[in-house]
Amino acid sequence: MMAAANPQPSTVHIIGAGLAGSEAAWQLARRGVRVVLHEMRPVRSTEAHVTDSCAELVCSNSFRSDDASNNAVGLLHEEMRRLDSLIMRAADANKVPAGGALAVDRHGFSAAVQAALEGHPLIELRREEIQGLPPAEWRNVIVATGPLTSPSLADAIRGLTGEDSLAFFDAIAPIAYRDTIDMSVAWFQSRYDKVGPGGGDADYINCPMTREQYEAFIDALLAGEKTSFHAWETNTPYFDGCLPVEVMAERGRETLRHGPMKPFGLTNPHNPTVKAYAIVQLRQDNKLGTLYNMVGFQTKLKHAEQVRIFRTIPGLANAEFARLGGLHRNTFLNSPALLDGQLRLCAEPRLRFAGQMTGCEGYVESASVGLMAGLFAAADASGTEASPPPPTTALGSLLGHITGGHIETIDNGPRSFQPMNINFGLFPPLASAPTKGPDGKRLRGTEKSIARKQALSARALRDLDRWIADMRAAAAA
Numbered sequence: 001m002m003a004a005a006n007p008q009p010s011t012v013h014i015i016g017a018g019l020a021g022s023e024a025a026w027q028l029a030r031r032g033v034r035v036v037l038h039e040m041r042p043v044r045s046t047e048a049h050v051t052d053s054c055a056e057l058v059c060s061n062s063f064r065s066d067d068a069s070n071n072a073v074g075l076l077h078e079e080m081r082r083l084d085s086l087i088m089r090a091a092d093a094n095k096v097p098a099g100g101a102l103a104v105d106r107h108g109f110s111a112a113v114q115a116a117l118e119g120h121p122l123i124e125l126r127r128e129e130i131q132g133l134p135p136a137e138w139r140n141v142i143v144a145t146g147p148l149t150s151p152s153l154a155d156a157i158r159g160l161t162g163e164d165s166l167a168f169f170d171a172i173a174p175i176a177y178r179d180t181i182d183m184s185v186a187w188f189q190s191r192y193d194k195v196g197p198g199g200g201d202a203d204y205i206n207c208p209m210t211r212e213q214y215e216a217f218i219d220a221l222l223a224g225e226k227t228s229f230h231a232w233e234t235n236t237p238y239f240d241g242c243l244p245v246e247v248m249a250e251r252g253r254e255t256l257r258h259g260p261m262k263p264f265g266l267t268n269p270h271n272p273t274v275k276a277y278a279i280v281q282l283r284q285d286n287k288l289g290t291l292y293n294m295v296g297f298q299t300k301l302k303h304a305e306q307v308r309i310f311r312t313i314p315g316l317a318n319a320e321f322a323r324l325g326g327l328h329r330n331t332f333l334n335s336p337a338l339l340d341g342q343l344r345l346c347a348e349p350r351l352r353f354a355g356q357m358t359g360c361e362g363y364v365e366s367a368s369v370g371l372m373a374g375l376f377a378a379a380d381a382s383g384t385e386a387s388p389p390p391p392t393t394a395l396g397s398l399l400g401h402i403t404g405g406h407i408e409t410i411d412n413g414p415r416s417f418q419p420m421n422i423n424f425g426l427f428p429p430l431a432s433a434p435t436k437g438p439d440g441k442r443l444r445g446t447e448k449s450i451a452r453k454q455a456l457s458a459r460a461l462r463d464l465d466r467w468i469a470d471m472r473a474a475a476a477a
């Protein structure tokens with residue numbers, strides 16, 4: 001059914017009361033903006049939801065690490081707490097023992113979110129599916145319908161954004177931190193030194209393999225433990241450019257050598273007279289140049305298996321991964337090309353997107369994008385423009401990546417913008433990284449990396465506090 005139009009210009013309509021939509025509604029209401037929150041459950045459910053509660057956690061009950069000094073998702077928790085996040089408040093009130101992680105009682109968590117939304121006088125929760133584009137009189141809309149957006153709405157959005165701009169499945173290749181790749185083994189070079197659209201002829205990092213290493217790698221891929229699809233995902237469209245790396249290996253031991261691992265057009269400067277038998281290529285993923293994406297390595301191997309097997313690749317023995325591979329049903333936009341810096345669809349700015357649809361990944365990230373969408377929509381509702389969170393914060397770096405920080409590439413295979421979780425590789429590097437500890441001693445190896453993360457976190461919280469203070473001062477003026 002289509003919802004009735006609401007004539008009040010300042011009302012914000014949010015479609016989807018999941019992690020992002022619930023948080024956005026809360027942020028709007030606490031700024032005095034009236035919200036109509038449209039949620040299709042229980043009228044219609046998704047393949048993964050089992051209740052009609054707001055902010056249902058469809059799988060694990062974990063919000064991952066709660067360490068705000070050493071872990072990017074822990075830092076995101078803290079930033080959201082400082083912005084009075086409903087999702088974080090409900091999570092903290094319903095936490096269960098989980099070591100350094102924040103895990104929650106899922107029923108208590110969702111019930112707390114729903115009670116807060118239903119108890120707020122400015123929020124109206126309507127149980128209905130929005131089946132097409134929202135009516136024209138809805139001037140300020142947040143679409144937060146998640147990875148399992150209902151088909152009729154997804155089709156309408158696809159009609160608006162274009163065939164290639166809304167994906168129904170992801171195809172995620174692992175991403176390694178650039179500074180953990182061993183460049184005494186690997187080297188920069190583009191195949192046949194071909195100049196790419198970015199203007200460089202050495203855009204890829206190349207990791208060479210001997211025949212023995214390649215054969216052992218194929219054996220490991222074939223034997224590695226894989227995750228299986230949910231029953232409702234089994235029609236995943238493996239078109240040839242998107243095959244998981246282990247499925248390519250199953251098709252024939254040489255398939256990868258003629259696909260993403262082909263060794264042609266590349267010369268190893270560390271050993272120029274010996275031709276590699278196979279080569280793994282990594283391509284720059286973000287404008288900051290801190291993240292490198294393993295080209296063509298989308299996979300359904302279990303995460304621990306990916307780390308174990310991919311670290312056998314020469315040059316990646318000590319690689320740290322900002323993201324591991326996967327393939328799932330997932331509805332998400334090519335956001336860097338479609339959304340402006342305030343999460344509005346450039347082609348139709350009354351529509352703002354939030355949550356997993358924007359290409360972030362995870363409960364916390366989805367809620368955090370909902371939080372930012374709520375702030376931006378509240379400013380629109382009062383005729384002002386919100387200043388975005390500083391790029392040095394976890395919120396700002398995630399927003400930056402989604403709305404422009406990713407580098408679009410033109411290789412064959414899946415679209416290069418794929419879902420991303422928060423990680424320190426998305427943060428602008430420090431002006432000067434710490435080299436000495438508090439005791440004045442020179443830092444080494446992991447000590448250095450811990451000190452760097454702590455400095456990034458401290459900078460983020462300092463900048464966030466300043467931004468919050470500025471916002472409060474502007475609101476009071």
Ligand SMILES: Cc1cc2nc3c(=O)[nH]c(=O)nc-3n(C[C@H](O)[C@H](O)[C@H](O)COP(=O)(O)OP(=O)(O)OC[C@H]3O[C@@H](n4cnc5c(N)ncnc54)[C@H](O)[C@@H]3O)c2cc1C
Pocket residue numbers: 015016017018019020021038039040041045046048049055056057058059060061062128129130131144145146147148149150153329354355356357361362363364366367
């Ligand atoms: C099967 C599965 C397992 C996952 N497991 C995890 C995990 O363990 N940990 C993790 O961090 N992340 C996980 N994710 C990823 C992701 O973080 C979650 O899906 C998260 O809930 C996304 O938040 P969201 O607000 O964008 O979407 P959702 O929380 O899914 O909320 C979207 C809401 O929109 C509603 N809706 C959809 N279409 C319409 C419509 N047309 N009209 C009205 N309402 C509509 C839905 O009913 C839903 O309530 C998983 C995703 C899936 C699909």
